[in-house]
Amino acid sequence: MKNRLISLFEKKSHKILSIFYTAGFPGKHDTIRIAKILEEAGADIIEIGIPFSDPVADGPTIQASNKVALDAGMTLPLLLEQVKEIRKQVKLPIVLMGYLNPVMQYGVERFIKDAKAAGADGLILPDLPVNEFQKFYQKSMEEVGLCMSFLISPTTSEERIRMIDSLSSGFVYAVSASSTTGTKGSFNPDQIAYFERLAALQMKNPHLIGFGIHDHSTFTQACQYAPGAIIGSAFIAMLEKSADLEKDIHTFVTSLKKEK
Amino acid sequence: MKYRVSDEGYYGNFGGAYIPEMLHPNVEELRERYLDIISTPSFQKSFHDLLKDFVGRPTPLFLAKRLSAQYGASIYLKREDLCHTGAHKVNNTIGQILVARALGKNKIIAETGAGQHGVATATVCALMGMDCIVYMGKHDMERQKPNVERMRILGAKVVPALSGSMTLKDATNEAMRHWINNPTDTHYIIGSVVGPHPYPDMVARFQSVISQEIKAQLTTEIGNPYPDYVIACVGGGSNAAGAFYHFIEEEQVTLIGAEAAGKGVDSGESAATTVLGKPGVLHGSKTLLMQTEDGQVIEPYSISAGLDYPGIGPMHAHLFETERAQFLSITDEEAMQAGIALSRLEGIIPAIETAHALAALDKISFDKDDVVVINLSGRGDKDLDTYIKWGKY
Numbered sequence: 001m002k003n004r005l006i007s008l009f010e011k012k013s014h015k016i017l018s019i020f021y022t023a024g025f026p027g028k029h030d031t032i033r034i035a036k037i038l039e040e041a042g043a044d045i046i047e048i049g050i051p052f053s054d055p056v057a058d059g060p061t062i063q064a065s066n067k068v069a070l071d072a073g074m075t076l077p078l079l080l081e082q083v084k085e086i087r088k089q090v091k092l093p094i095v096l097m098g099y100l101n102p103v104m105q106y107g108v109e110r111f112i113k114d115a116k117a118a119g120a121d122g123l124i125l126p127d128l129p130v131n132e133f134q135k136f137y138q139k140s141m142e143e144v145g146l147c148m149s150f151l152i153s154p155t156t157s158e159e160r161i162r163m164i165d166s167l168s169s170g171f172v173y174a175v176s177a178s179s180t181t182g183t184k185g186s187f188n189p190d191q192i193a194y195f196e197r198l199a200a201l202q203m204k205n206p207h208l209i210g211f212g213i214h215d216h217s218t219f220t221q222a223c224q225y226a227p228g229a230i231i232g233s234a235f236i237a238m239l240e241k242s243a244d245l246e247k248d249i250h251t252f253v254t255s256l257k258k259e260k
Numbered sequence: 261m262k263y264r265v266s267d268e269g270y271y272g273n274f275g276g277a278y279i280p281e282m283l284h285p286n287v288e289e290l291r292e293r294y295l296d297i298i299s300t301p302s303f304q305k306s307f308h309d310l311l312k313d314f315v316g317r318p319t320p321l322f323l324a325k326r327l328s329a330q331y332g333a334s335i336y337l338k339r340e341d342l343c344h345t346g347a348h349k350v351n352n353t354i355g356q357i358l359v360a361r362a363l364g365k366n367k368i369i370a371e372t373g374a375g376q377h378g379v380a381t382a383t384v385c386a387l388m389g390m391d392c393i394v395y396m397g398k399h400d401m402e403r404q405k406p407n408v409e410r411m412r413i414l415g416a417k418v419v420p421a422l423s424g425s426m427t428l429k430d431a432t433n434e435a436m437r438h439w440i441n442n443p444t445d446t447h448y449i450i451g452s453v454v455g456p457h458p459y460p461d462m463v464a465r466f467q468s469v470i471s472q473e474i475k476a477q478l479t480t481e482i483g484n485p486y487p488d489y490v491i492a493c494v495g496g497g498s499n500a501a502g503a504f505y506h507f508i509e510e511e512q513v514t515l516i517g518a519e520a521a522g523k524g525v526d527s528g529e530s531a532a533t534t535v536l537g538k539p540g541v542l543h544g545s546k547t548l549l550m551q552t553e554d555g556q557v558i559e560p561y562s563i564s565a566g567l568d569y570p571g572i573g574p575m576h577a578h579l580f581e582t583e584r585a586q587f588l589s590i591t592d593e594e595a596m597q598a599g600i601a602l603s604r605l606e607g608i609i610p611a612i613e614t615a616h617a618l619a620a621l622d623k624i625s626f627d628k629d630d631v632v633v634i635n636l637s638g639r640g641d642k643d644l645d646t647y648i649k650w651g652k653y
Binding site: 099106 | 276279280284285423424436437441442539541542543549551555556557
């Protein structure tokens, strides 16, 4: 079967909405339910975070969700079981994102095979060095048909963006600012200039803008310069407060996608 | 040079630079330039002038006669406790602040556990007129109040790390987050031989002045630069890296690292990484790491706040794996007794970190003509509260 991320980008090139949430948050078994509701509500990609004790690239919201999930007993093997369950009911592409250490303890090769078998379509491992990926894992990922998205940031040189684009598949993850996750406010002129620069690069892969996308306005603005965008912290902050996940997730996704 | 870092930043299977892309430009800039910067004559002159006139180097190599008599060997103490600010940490912060200046950075961040590295960083920032922010776990700020105030007196801003267990590893996470958010004007002074390449190598080079001096001093003292043993405590491992550095390729010198066993390696409250750790990735490098089966980092414990780090520097992981160095586990109790013993025998109250190295003497059988060097990494003033609470003296 064709990789769902690849199929999605063939069909759709505008306003792609990718939602990130932490596995096992707010409840250990909510991972499955949230994926189902996201599909019904109209998200395009589901990104599930593998909880880690030391998430250095994340701001307070995602850090706290990691801690809640780990305290509840969330683990990587359990997440793979949950992905299997999700895959029985959900057709959207699933991307697993996490820090390298839990994946390394599971065994990177084993994880690649098991993630694919569970029904995942892509991986994001922000602290995996690109040369190590190229040397050790690129071949097995291609063989099983999993996409790998690497990050670029406003301080990444054009030469390096080209290299990262050539090693990525599915999409390139364009971090919107030199920041950890969960920044608020609107984009400044430097960020807009960076988005324009990226759009002009004509990368091999489509790119999704992430970090700092938190409402209709920032989502719409990011989508003016890129095929789509990723929302994480704002979604998790909503989950944290929600008394009715079904209703609140629908409201959240609808409010992002509404046309004015 | 089989124990030195490779061009790719590895010590055997350990090391590397496992960092998110947002940190790449800063770490890459440092990697590309650190060797050129530190090899220029003007850098070397500034570094050595400051070590001499500001830090007070060379530190003495003291023959501890009563301690020697007790163990039946010639035991020398490398007196890093006499460095300005009370420990070896300042050797590294002097070096790194000069690197920061050469890189055109005017703001400094650092992490600290017990506060020694934070104080050493705040000190050099005051000296150089640079802005200084030190991240410190909230829990550590409560435990180490005098050092928090020392940093503040020196003009540094001390920011509590409120995430995780609110200790050293969380302070390191927060410093890394700060660097991600402030990528252009800020240099991160890491305090130990940990972090992404080139930090472990750069910090080891700055601390290597310790073993350089030992060689010269032993030559004068006994006509031979090589001792039979070099013993140092290991948390992240910067003082051990400095004390081992010029002896690593000389296999006739036995290298011994003393790790904190806390309440015992099997007690669940320990920081003995070589016994309890497995290869993993934290704070930018692959090394031995205390962690669960699922790869979550385990919070270490030691009576000494300077040794409770869940990993060790990748260089030490390599020395352990290749058996070039031996690592001994020292419990809280053994360390405290050794600290008191040194106080009574030689008139030196050591830092509790350092007391772990002294306790290793009990676990080694020496020949009578053995020459032993213990790196006396820090003085005990900051630990008086812990000595008093322990109370058995």
